[in-house]
Amino acid sequence: MNLENSRKLFQEAQRYLPGGVDSPVRAFKAVGGTPLFITRGEGSRIFDVDGNEFIDYVCSWGPLILGHSHPQVVEALKHAVEQGTTFGAPTELELTLARMVSAAMPSLEMLRFVNSGTEATMSALRLARAFTGRDKVVKFAGGYHGHADGLLVKAGSGLATLSLPDSLGVPASYARNTLVAPYNNSEAVAQLFQRYPSEIAAVIVEPVAANMGVVPPQPGFLDDLRRLTSDYGALLIFDEVITGFRAAYGGAQGVFGITPDLTCLGKIIGGGLPVGAYGGKREIMEMIAPTGPVYQAGTLSGNPLAMTAGIETLKALNQPEVYPRLEKAAVQLEKGIVETASSLNLKINVSRFASLLTIFFTATPPVDYESAFGADTALFSKFFHGLLAEGIYWPPSQFEAAFISLAHTDEDIRYTIEAIGRVLKGLQN
Ligand code: KE4
Numbered sequence: 001m002n003l004e005n006s007r008k009l010f011q012e013a014q015r016y017l018p019g020g021v022d023s024p025v026r027a028f029k030a031v032g033g034t035p036l037f038i039t040r041g042e043g044s045r046i047f048d049v050d051g052n053e054f055i056d057y058v059c060s061w062g063p064l065i066l067g068h069s070h071p072q073v074v075e076a077l078k079h080a081v082e083q084g085t086t087f088g089a090p091t092e093l094e095l096t097l098a099r100m101v102s103a104a105m106p107s108l109e110m111l112r113f114v115n116s117g118t119e120a121t122m123s124a125l126r127l128a129r130a131f132t133g134r135d136k137v138v139k140f141a142g143g144y145h146g147h148a149d150g151l152l153v154k155a156g157s158g159l160a161t162l163s164l165p166d167s168l169g170v171p172a173s174y175a176r177n178t179l180v181a182p183y184n185n186s187e188a189v190a191q192l193f194q195r196y197p198s199e200i201a202a203v204i205v206e207p208v209a210a211n212m213g214v215v216p217p218q219p220g221f222l223d224d225l226r227r228l229t230s231d232y233g234a235l236l237i238f239d240e241v242i243t244g245f246r247a248a249y250g251g252a253q254g255v256f257g258i259t260p261d262l263t264c265l266g267k268i269i270g271g272g273l274p275v276g277a278y279g280g281k282r283e284i285m286e287m288i289a290p291t292g293p294v295y296q297a298g299t300l301s302g303n304p305l306a307m308t309a310g311i312e313t314l315k316a317l318n319q320p321e322v323y324p325r326l327e328k329a330a331v332q333l334e335k336g337i338v339e340t341a342s343s344l345n346l347k348i349n350v351s352r353f354a355s356l357l358t359i360f361f362t363a364t365p366p367v368d369y370e371s372a373f374g375a376d377t378a379l380f381s382k383f384f385h386g387l388l389a390e391g392i393y394w395p396p397s398q399f400e401a402a403f404i405s406l407a408h409t410d411e412d413i414r415y416t417i418e419a420i421g422r423v424l425k426g427l428q429n
Contacts, residue, residue, distance in 0.1 A: 010035060030381070035396075043067045072312050091304055093302075096307070101269060105251050105253060115301060116276045117146045127285075127287060132233065135177045135199065139180060140181055140206075149170045179192050182369065203234060206239050207247075208247060208354075210242045211401075212372040214356045215366055218367065240252055245317055247356075261284060262284065271312060326405075337417065347376070349363075351365055358401055391419070
């Protein structure tokens with residue numbers, strides 16, 4: 001595959017941008033090789049600067065559930081941008097999207113739009129601390145909630161990818177207030193509450209973990225967290241930046257029937273433009289300035305372009321046939337991979353939740369960060385590059401999810417299964 005222009009651009013990009021990228025996981029550090037510089041996306045496809053075409057299973061790490069440059073979104077954005085890009089003043093668009101989000105997830109009686117998932121979780125934790133008057137928070141090893149200081153402790157996603165369990169630069173005083181438990185281990189959380197019965201402000205959890213690879217919650221885990229937080233006067237925060245409008249139109253909270261106190265959103269609600277949101281019970285959210293003493297602000301929060309893309313995306317998702325279609329494609333892909341792999345003596349496990357999927361190079365399906373971290377990342381790297389040569393752009397990390405969109409056709413899925421079969425066969429030789 002010709003990568004000449006990507007190589008040239010990557011060489012120069014490393015002069016100006018740390019690692020040549022604006023987000024670490026894009027740098028292919030975990031899998032090696034030259035990251036592809038992309039020129040455009042269309043439906044399920046992306047195209048790089050050397051004219052290579054790929055079926056895209058990264059989908060910009062989740063936002064593009066409709067696929068790239070969806071006509072309805074593009075048309076609406078073209079019209080919106082002609083009206084102006086940002087006003088720094090209220091617009092009806094923010095109200096429209098807020099109404100749609102709240103209708104989809106009634107636990108968000110009120111919400112605030114921000115510009116990234118990181119801002120959403122950072123603000124939600126500040127709010128939880130203010131509401132409870134407590135300082136400690138509980139997160140899960142391998143859980144990734146963006147790069148706010150206190151959350152970069154035993155985090156997943158790029159930190160897991162780069163084997164950086166914690167980040168430098170986080171003051172010890174912040175890390176001390178972040179307690180970590182293994183995912184799917186509610187007993188460990190109970191012990192933290194017994195040890196700090198009146199000091200924990202919140203438990204923040206990905207209701208379906210997707211930053212250590214996809215690790216679904218075991219039966220009862222989320223119910224236990226709901227019970228423990230209620231019993232001890234702490235808030236339960238669902239980080240649905242990935243699962244929101246992905247797991248279902250009502251998010252993972254709709255699937256599991258659990259009402260968190262606060263929810264963080266991002267990705268899909270911006271339809272591919274920068275956005276995040278946090279929301280929950282009115283009595284909690286009214287503590288946010290200007291109605292309350294918890295400050296949070298943002299120049300481009302709720303900007304007309306992100307709101308427009310989000311509105312159009314949610315409109316397209318709020319149709320009865322959408323999630324069954326995504327589920328069918330995902331089940332077909334999972335089934336095809338499992339069948340192919342079963343005929344080979346390779347230790348791989350497919351972990352799927354809705355249209356999120358990870359192929360783990362492990363002997364048993366991971367249930368937490370420790371078991372996921374035992375995956376054979378060297379074999380995964382060979383798998384990744386094998387797929388790239390087959391024209392498939394898989395997430396460049398064992399500890400990320402592959403995303404299926406409405407733009408992935410039956411033919412895309414069929415071809416992907418065949419290509420994965422060829423690559424896995426090549427790996428066992
Ligand atoms: P952003 O700040 O990247 O918009 O969102 C942070 C975030 C919060 N919560 C969850 C559950 C997330 O998965 C994320 C970000 N996801 C990663 C991919 N796993 C973004 C990709 C990247 O870091 O480049």
